[in-house]
Amino acid sequence: DSGVTQTPKHLITATGQRVTLRCSPRSGDLSVYWYQQSLDQGLQFLIQYYNGEERAKGNILERFSAQQFPDLHSELNLSSLELGDSALYFCASSPSGRGYNEQFFGPGTRLTVL
């Protein structure tokens, strides 16, 4: 158990819908990262938040957005869902967002878009 929690574990929805994935970082960790794992794209970085502010953006679609709240939990919002958005979405956290900090990964949310 990494200490990072993600809910829900599984999500099945239809195209065109909107979903919210939730992540609670390890206690004391200020940085939250979101990654998408799919068969064709592999593991890809989506976005990073540090202490409530966006720090970096990766291959995140405009239909996707995220935020980090004052209690440091984070939500990833996916809208106008397409079949290709089906993937495993991981959240990771690290203490301060510095390069030498290990990122601890949560168990992931498996999203299936039908």
Place this chain on the structure above:
Amino acid sequence: AQSVSQHNHHVILSEAASLELGCNYSYGGTVNLFWYVQYPGQHLQLLLKYFSGDPLVKGIKGFEAEFIKSKFSFNLRKPSVQWSDTAEYFCAVMREGSNDYKLSFGAGTTVTVRA
């Protein structure tokens, strides 16, 4: 753009065999290097990491990796695998000195160990 290449997509071997997984990256600056493992149905776990110092890094579960700067490589090794090492292995690179600390992952190598 920075990329991470893992040479083997799927490796099948018998228990007690030696394992070596290749990883190369393309970024020319200072990097931090990681190997993560994903056991079936589980989340990513850190096996080992390299930031500086001794280029031979020892990790958990008997794994080690060697950073060869001139070859832009960070290969993972284990002298004698067990059935429980069946998993997917990911090499990851983080650029040192950038303002973000995202991990760029390789495509992963699936390792199947036969009893």
